[in-house]
Amino acid sequence: MSQKEIQESLKLLEKDWDVDPILHDFVLGKYTDVTDFSLIVKDVVFHIPYLPKEKKYILWKCYWPDCHNCCDRQGRLPLTSDDLIQIGHGMKYQKTSDFVKEETLVATHDEPTPSGGFSVMTNVSLKRKIDETENDDGTHISCRFLDGEGGCGIHPTRPGVCYMYPFSTWAQNEKGRPRVHATFQFTGDCPGFYLSESLDSMKEVLDDYSTTIYDYNMKSSRTLKDGFGSLSMS
Numbered sequence: 001m002s003q004k005e006i007q008e009s010l011k012l013l014e015k016d017w018d019v020d021p022i023l024h025d026f027v028l029g030k031y032t033d034v035t036d037f038s039l040i041v042k043d044v045v046f047h048i049p050y051l052p053k054e055k056k057y058i059l060w061k062c063y064w065p066d067c068h069n070c071c072d073r074q075g076r077l078p079l080t081s082d083d084l085i086q087i088g089h090g091m092k093y094q095k096t097s098d099f100v101k102e103e104t105l106v107a108t109h110d111e112p113t114p115s116g117g118f119s120v121m122t123n124v125s126l127k128r129k130i131d132e133t134e135n136d137d138g139t140h141i142s143c144r145f146l147d148g149e150g151g152c153g154i155h156p157t158r159p160g161v162c163y164m165y166p167f168s169t170w171a172q173n174e175k176g177r178p179r180v181h182a183t184f185q186f187t188g189d190c191p192g193f194y195l196s197e198s199l200d201s202m203k204e205v206l207d208d209y210s211t212t213i214y215d216y217n218m219k220s221s222r223t224l225k226d227g228f229g230s231l232s233m234s
């Protein structure tokens with residue numbers, strides 16, 4: 001996501017929500033006195049931004065159902081192989097192949113990695129609008145499954161990636177074993193970030209998300225092994 005897109009998203013967000021001026025600058029990359037506080041919760045290493053001058057962490061809580069920006073401004077919905085089966089069944093397709101043909105598209109995108117490189121990913125993604133094409137990948141589209149009350153029309157079989165926002169996650173080789181990491185993605189769309197001197201208010205959330213994030217990583221790597229996508233790093 002480009003800096004210009006983040007700026008536009010934040011501008012839209014601030015029409016409806018109050019954003020702390022420090023967080024505003026941080027999201028735009030103007031507040032740079034930040035360190036990475038690593039916290040291991042079960043099988044996941046969370047990277048929480050810490051602002052030494054303020055003596056505060058950047059934490060998050062979800063305002064749903066008052067907010068459903070992540071469904072309104074969804075960039076893409078990559079599917080795991082488990083998603084393909086479960087969402088296909090949920091949408092009453094007899095065959096997964098028919099679901100894939102009618103409801104998904106294949107798109108490739110690249111993104112920076114936490115180690116400063118680039119990853120190129122090809123995914124089978126759920127169409128967010130019925131006539132979505134590869135050219136729409138990465139653009140903001142209000143998801144067709146979002147209902148009038150902010151609910152998801154295919155819940156509980158919604159894509160695994162929908163349970164992840166606003167975290168982004170990756171796995172790294174650590175002494176021959178995969179170690180799952182997670183951090184926040186600051187796209188300018190989420191009003192839930194706040195500053196706090198203590199991590200206490202987020203401990204329960206991190207505990208819940210640790211399991212979700214770890215499971216999602218395992219499903220994603222299984223998806224690549226199953227041949228429903230590819231990933232290359234540089």
Ligand code: SF4
Binds near residue numbers: 069165189190192
């Ligand atoms: S954008 Fe943030 S606050 Fe809003 S529903 Fe999504 S995660 Fe929750």
Ligand code: SF4
Binds near residue numbers: 144146158
């Ligand atoms: S599938 Fe459901 S949870 Fe995911 S973006 Fe669409 S409405 Fe939101």
